[in-house]
Amino acid sequence: MTKRHVLIFAQHYVPGFKAGGPVRSIKNLVAKLNSEFKFTIITSDRDFGDDKPYSNVKVNQQIETSECDIYYLSSDKQSMSEMQNLINRIKPDVIYLNSLFGFRFSVQVAFLNRVGRIDCPMIVAPRGELGLGALKIKFLKKKLFLFFAKVFGLYKKIVWQATSNDEVLDIKRQFGSNIKFFQATNISSTCEINDKFPVKEQNALSLAFVSRISRKKQLDYALKVLSKVRYPMQMDIYGPLEDKEYWAECLSLINELPDFVTVNYIGVLAPEKVGSTLIKYDAFLLPTLNENFGHIIFEALLSGCVPIISDQCPWKDLKKHNAGWVISLSHQDKYIDSLEFLYLMDSDSHQNIRINARNYALKYLNKESTEIDKYRIAFSDVS
Numbered sequence: 001m002t003k004r005h006v007l008i009f010a011q012h013y014v015p016g017f018k019a020g021g022p023v024r025s026i027k028n029l030v031a032k033l034n035s036e037f038k039f040t041i042i043t044s045d046r047d048f049g050d051d052k053p054y055s056n057v058k059v060n061q062q063i064e065t066s067e068c069d070i071y072y073l074s075s076d077k078q079s080m081s082e083m084q085n086l087i088n089r090i091k092p093d094v095i096y097l098n099s100l101f102g103f104r105f106s107v108q109v110a111f112l113n114r115v116g117r118i119d120c121p122m123i124v125a126p127r128g129e130l131g132l133g134a135l136k137i138k139f140l141k142k143k144l145f146l147f148f149a150k151v152f153g154l155y156k157k158i159v160w161q162a163t164s165n166d167e168v169l170d171i172k173r174q175f176g177s178n179i180k181f182f183q184a185t186n187i188s189s190t191c192e193i194n195d196k197f198p199v200k201e202q203n204a205l206s207l208a209f210v211s212r213i214s215r216k217k218q219l220d221y222a223l224k225v226l227s228k229v230r231y232p233m234q235m236d237i238y239g240p241l242e243d244k245e246y247w248a249e250c251l252s253l254i255n256e257l258p259d260f261v262t263v264n265y266i267g268v269l270a271p272e273k274v275g276s277t278l279i280k281y282d283a284f285l286l287p288t289l290n291e292n293f294g295h296i297i298f299e300a301l302l303s304g305c306v307p308i309i310s311d312q313c314p315w316k317d318l319k320k321h322n323a324g325w326v327i328s329l330s331h332q333d334k335y336i337d338s339l340e341f342l343y344l345m346d347s348d349s350h351q352n353i354r355i356n357a358r359n360y361a362l363k364y365l366n367k368e369s370t371e372i373d374k375y376r377i378a379f380s381d382v383s
Helices: 022-031 078-090 104-115 139-152 164-174 220-224 245-254 270-278 297-300 332-345 347-381
Strands: 004-009 037-044 062-064 067-071 094-097 122-123 159-162 182-183 205-208 233-238 261-265 284-287 306-310 326-327
Touching: 004 078, 004 104, 022 297, 022 347, 037 078, 037 104, 062 245, 078 104, 094 104, 104 122, 139 164, 159 164, 164 182, 164 270, 182 347, 205 270, 205 297, 220 233, 220 245, 220 261, 220 284, 220 332, 233 306, 284 297, 284 332, 297 306, 297 347, 306 332, 306 347, 326 332
Parallel strands: 004 037, 004 094, 037 067, 094 122, 122 159, 159 182, 205 233, 205 284, 233 261, 284 306, 306 326
Antiparallel strands: 062 067
8 A cells, every 4th residue: 555645844854953843843753653654854954053064964866764755955956946846756645844934945835835836735833933922033024924924825725733722722813713723742752761860969959951042942031030049050051052142142141140150051962862961950941932842841851850941831730740840931030939949959859850750751652642643644634
C-alpha cells in the first residue's frame, strides 16, 4: 500500500537547533509517524541566525534519510517559482506549513495555494504566533499582514492546527469562528529520565534560563525579578543571541543586579545536552510572553528542574500537582516570592517537587499516543 505523502515546509530543521521548539516539533512528529506516512521536508540551508550554510549537508537536491527526504535550499532557491516547481515535482498528498508568518517557507506557499498555482490540501500550524503576547512583538507589521491576509482570503482554503484550547481561540480571534481546524499538541522530545536528583542545599538556589534571547522569552523580566530578591542566587543563561539590541538591554540589567545575585551567559545549549544540563539546576525560570507548547519546559519537567513559568503556556496546572509555579506576568511579586520560597526550602521538600515534576512529565508521555492519533487522522483525511 502506498504511503500518503506529507510535504513539510519549515524555515529550519535538523541539524539546526537554534530555532528551538518548531524544529523539535517537526523532528519528533516525523520520528513517530514515518512508518505510516512518507515525509519530505523543504527547509533552509542554515541554522537560525547563521550567516553561513551547514558544512555537512548537500544543498538544492533531494537527500534521502531513514525517516524522510530533505531539501536544504540556498537563499537563491527559495523563490515562489522554485517552491512551485518543487511541489509539482514532489506531488504531495498534503502540505504542512510549520509557521504562519515565515515569508519564504509559509506565506509564499499559502499564496500559491490561494491563487490555484498548486492543488493540494494544506495545513498551517501557527506555533503560537497568534498568541496575544507573541503579537506584541513587531505588532504593526503583524497587524498589517493579518489585515491583508484576511482581505485577500490567503488562508481561505486551508486547515489550521491548534495545539491547545488557547490557540484555538487565538486563531478564531483573527480568522473567524468558521475556520477548519484540528487540535493536537506538539510531540514532545525525550531526554534521559533519572530516579535520583542532585541535592539542593538550604539557603541556596541555582536557576537556569534556556531559550532564544528575544523579547518574546522575556529574559529582561527574569532579571528584573532577580534584582528584587533578598537572598543570594545564581542564574545561568543558555540560548542563541537572536536580538543583539535586546541582549544589550539585558546586559545593562545584569550589571545593575545586587552583588549577591550572580548571572552568567553560558552560550548555546545543544539539544542532546538539555537533560543532563537542566538536572544540575534547582529551578527553571521562563516568564515568556507566549508558548504554544514549550519543549524546553517539558524537558525541564522531565529532568526534575522545577519550572517557574508564566501563565501564557499550556502547562497551567503545575501548582496543583506541586510540580512547579505558573504565575501571571502582572504579578512580579509572586515570581519573587516563589524564588525566595525555593531558596529557603530544605533538600527533602525540594526533592519532592523534583519527583513531582518528573512524574508529571511521565504522565504526559503516557497520554501522547492520543495526540499522535490526531495527526494520523488529519494527514489521512484532510481535503
